[in-house]
Amino acid sequence: MNRVVLFYPALTNGEESPTLYTALPLSLVALAAPLRAASFDVEILDERLHRYTEEEIEKRLEGAVLAGISAITSYQLVNGLRFARSIRRFAPHIPIVWGGWHPTLMPMETLRHPLVDVVVVGQGEEILPQLAKRALDRRSFKEVPNVLYKDTEEGVVVNPRLEVSCYPVTGTPVDGYGCVDLERYIHPQWGHRRVVGYESSRGCPFQCDFCSIGAVYRQRWHGLPADTVIQDIVRLRDVYGIDAIHFFDNNFFLDTCRAERFAEGLAENGGAVAWDGTVVAQQFVRFSPQSIERLRRGGLFRVIVGGESGDEEVLKKIHKAHTNEQILETARRCKGYGLMSSFSFMVGFPWNPEQDTVRTIELIEQIRNIDKNSEILLFVFSPYLGTPLYEVARQAGMVFPDSLEGWANFTYDKVNTPWMPKRLMKRIDRYLRFFGTKHQSADEESFFRGFQ
Numbered sequence: 136m137n138r139v140v141l142f143y144p145a146l147t148n149g150e151e152s153p154t155l156y157t158a159l160p161l162s163l164v165a166l167a168a169p170l171r172a173a174s175f176d177v178e179i180l181d182e183r184l185h186r187y188t189e190e191e192i193e194k195r196l197e198g199a200v201l202a203g204i205s206a207i208t209s210y211q212l213v214n215g216l217r218f219a220r221s222i223r224r225f226a227p228h229i230p231i232v233w234g235g236w237h238p239t240l241m242p243m244e245t246l247r248h249p250l251v252d253v254v255v256v257g258q259g260e261e262i263l264p265q266l267a268k269r270a271l272d273r274r275s276f277k278e279v280p281n282v283l284y285k286d287t288e289e290g291v292v293v294n295p296r297l298e299v300s301c302y303p304v305t306g307t308p309v310d311g312y313g314c315v316d317l318e319r320y321i322h323p324q325w326g327h328r329r330v331v332g333y334e335s336s337r338g339c340p341f342q343c344d345f346c347s348i349g350a351v352y353r354q355r356w357h358g359l360p361a362d363t364v365i366q367d368i369v370r371l372r373d374v375y376g377i378d379a380i381h382f383f384d385n386n387f388f389l390d391t392c393r394a395e396r397f398a399e400g401l402a403e404n405g406g407a408v409a410w411d412g413t414v415v416a417q418q419f420v421r422f423s424p425q426s427i428e429r430l431r432r433g434g435l436f437r438v439i440v441g442g443e444s445g446d447e448e449v450l451k452k453i454h455k456a457h458t459n460e461q462i463l464e465t466a467r468r469c470k471g472y473g474l475m476s477s478f479s480f481m482v483g484f485p486w487n488p489e490q491d492t493v494r495t496i497e498l499i500e501q502i503r504n505i506d507k508n509s510e511i512l513l514f515v516f517s518p519y520l521g522t523p524l525y526e527v528a529r530q531a532g533m534v535f536p537d538s539l540e541g542w543a544n545f546t547y548d549k550v551n552t553p554w555m556p557k558r559l560m561k562r563i564d565r566y567l568r569f570f571g572t573k574h575q576s577a578d579e580e581s582f583f584r585g586f587q
């Protein structure tokens with residue numbers, strides 16, 4: 136059989152991957168299903184689970200017609216390039232195809248690298264099987280939309296960008312789960328024994344200035360029908376013994392009717408699966424008590440909200456449409472309904488980093504006074520490619536790399552935003568080290584005192 140080898144690079148710099156970093160590689164699972172439907176044998180190499188030796192890579196590449204690498208900015212590029220070097224060494228005749236968030240946002244720069252033959256922009260389900268078939272038949276990639284590639288005669292070729300299906304082109308998401316050893320991606324989390332990831336919708340209609348989703352999905356949102364999601368989740372429960380689902384959607388609740396229909400349908404089908412999802416605060420505070428009760432009865436156990444900043448001046452600037460009061464009301468409601476709440480925040484925006492840091496930490500304190508078990512994730516702001524804040528950052532003096540190797544070293548754990556006073560960065564560093572960015576236990580000192 137003809138093989139396609141897909142590589143998921145580690146997200147870390149050599150250290151072991153924490154649970155959060157070893158969720159199911161949804162991107163490659165989504166690509167494996169249509170490749171298999173097109174009669175390709177697919178091998179997924181997930182470097183987060185196993186550090187492949189050169190010999191192992193050589194063996195896996197035997198008979199491959201194409202190799203694909205998925206990457207978000209930072210360490211996945213470092214590790215992806217290492218893998219690409221091995222492909223060149225052991226299978227110099229096969230095309231090295233890069234896809235995922237970084238290549239999508241920086242396609243030309245990515246293609247310039249000698250270890251990149253083809254870049255796929257955006258979603259790959261419709262595109263990758265076409266590339267694999269052409270690679271097998273040794274035909275050019277000329278007619279394949281949404282790709283850039285190096286042609287021996289024509290040099291760099293940029294094919295037109297077309298809208299592709301916003302969802303699986305064959306079957307449903309769970310069809311692809313059989314392409315990996317699923318057991319290795321099932322983790323105990325949030326009080327549940329067997330949790331796995333699932334994506335029930337793509338895109339987002341909001342235009343938050345710090346987020347890359349808009350650049351790729353152009354404010355479109357598409358959710359799978361509730362019945363399809365129910366079928367898949369029931370299958371995960373009955374076949375794999377899953378007791379909780381973490382929805383990786385950007386905005387699970389956008390279509391509230393769909394979310395409620397899902398909750399009710401799951402309960403009608405025997406329930407016994409808990410699930411969580413992301414929602415914007417201004418929407419959640421408008422859910423009726425009946426609606427929250429229905430969702431809860433259908434398994435909702437955790438609500439995830441992007442709080443982003445406790446400085447309302449910043450919220451306006453970044454086009455985040457909630458208020459601090461709506462964040463606090465979300466925390467109160469979750470506590471009242473016995474739901475876990477999870478809020479993520481960033482500090483150190485380019486306008487007044489000292490002020491936004493202090494205000495954000497004050498808001499976190501208030502949340503914790505409402506519910507000391509609320510999960511808080513806190514990051515130092517770093518501009519994402521393809522976002523309006525990327526431009527703001529450039530104007531504020533931030534220097535960005537201009538090559539794939541440069542971006543590989545642009546690691547999100549070493550933020551170097553020039554507007555951050557050293558003194559403030561030190562205090563935040565100490566604060567993050569002391570508290571981590573994760574959930575705090577009840578008897579720890581107050582969040583705010585840790586910042587002094």
Ligand code: B12
Pocket residue numbers: 146147155156158160161162163165166202203204205206207208209210211232233234235236237239240255257258259260263334338346347348383384385514519520547
């Ligand atoms: C799950 C997730 C994570 C996971 C795993 C990351 C990963 N590589 O998947 C964790 C929790 C670890 C994580 C961490 C971070 N993440 Co994250 N994460 C996501 C999230 C929510 C879902 C990704 C996913 O699985 N999607 C579902 C799959 C099916 O879609 P997909 O990945 O886009 O794949 C499709 C296409 O991209 C393409 N494709 C992908 N790979 C390939 C490969 C080939 C060969 C081809 C042809 C096509 C192709 O085809 C796929 C199917 O259509 C996305 C947002 C999103 N909606 O995608 C953010 C996102 C990817 N994360 C992002 C960021 C910034 C981060 C963090 C820096 C956040 C932080 N402040 O710490 C860290 C980085 C950690 C690190 N050390 O590198 C950004 C990426 C921006 C960028 N420039 O790369 C995103 C887009 C969020 C955003 N709002 O902007 N993240």
